[in-house]
Amino acid sequence: MPELPEVETVRVTLENEISNEKIIGVDAYYQKIITNETSEFKQKISNQKINRIDRMGKYLIFILDRDALIIHLRMEGKFFIKHDEPIEKHEHVVFHFKSGRNLRYHDVRKFGTITLIPLSDYLNTYPLNQLGKEPKDIDVDYFYTVLNKKNIEIKAVLLDQHIIAGLGNIYVDETLFLSHIHPTRLASNITYDETKWIIQAAIQVLDKATQLGGTTIRSYTSSLGVHGRFQNELNVHMKENEPCPRCQTNIIKMKVKGRGTYVCPNCQK
CATH class of the missing domain: 3.20.190.10 (MutM-like, N-terminal)
Structure with a gap:
């Protein structure tokens, strides 16, 4: 997608x-x-x-x-x-x-x-x-206030384009991995520091993926045959049963709000 x-x-x-x-x-x-x-x-x-x-x-x-x-x-x-x-x-x-x-x-x-x-x-x-603002434009204080009012999984919040624009399933998995946050954590329990980590990680992931032309997974190719190369940089997404690049624990796959979700059970407790 x-x-x-x-x-x-x-x-x-x-x-x-x-x-x-x-x-x-x-x-x-x-x-x-x-x-x-x-x-x-x-x-x-x-x-x-x-x-x-x-x-x-x-x-x-x-x-x-x-x-x-x-x-x-x-x-x-x-x-x-x-x-x-x-x-x-x-x-x-x-x-x-x-x-x-x-x-x-x-x-x-x-x-x-x-x-x-x-x-x-x-x-x-x-x-x-x-549309919500993109990660690079979003204010930490504002986003922290929004999260603390949401009694749903943090992954579901990050996928909501009305709240924060531009993150899809792949990049939410990567953002939460870099933030050391489990996708099923309730958004209302996310701390202020964790809010900053999420925004910083999202900016980092999106910037790197943009530099590499995005991610080619399954049927997606971008315009005019330009193929993304960020799939070579993925840490957890589509890496089920492969070792975590940080701790070597095997990545697991689960469902969060019906979306295939990839998690390191050790780094993202």
Whole structure:
């Protein structure tokens, strides 16, 4: 699943490739991915230029002339840039450019979303107005207060994009390992020092993963065939029965809120 580092890798790659392209038309082969009314979407986006590509949490934001195009890749969304090749299976939305190239949104599970919002108000409109801050921007005092009001597992809190944006299953496991915190600890029991450790570890994990292009696990590859290399740096995630890099105790796998979770039972008591 694309997480913040993967989405940032996609953002940088696409911005280098398609900035200043003018959209002259859109084909939607699976219209439910577009959350706007389809004919209105096509009319509004036509003849707008892609000025730059931003990111908030796991959302890509194409800044156009009059609107912002908000894209959530969800489980398996990815982009390909092509010319006149035949449309392939799972290429559900195709943006045609004046240059003759086209940008194709490919999504096996069809969970991704594409939304067009007026540029004047996109930050104050769903879904971006529901996002928490990213770890690098979050205040320790604020986050500590939030945690102490949550009588649920710390892993569940860290996965909640309304509270803290950008962490997914892989990077929460890695963050909690670096913080020496068990994922089933109640958030309300996390100390102030542990709150600081969590934020510092999250920043460290996301920065390193972004530098390495994210993590390629199962079917995920980022835009244009860019493969993440952070999977070579993982400490616990997907390491069941392998020795902990810190204490050599075997990593165990468990379920937390239905999510596969990897833990060192010695380091994360």
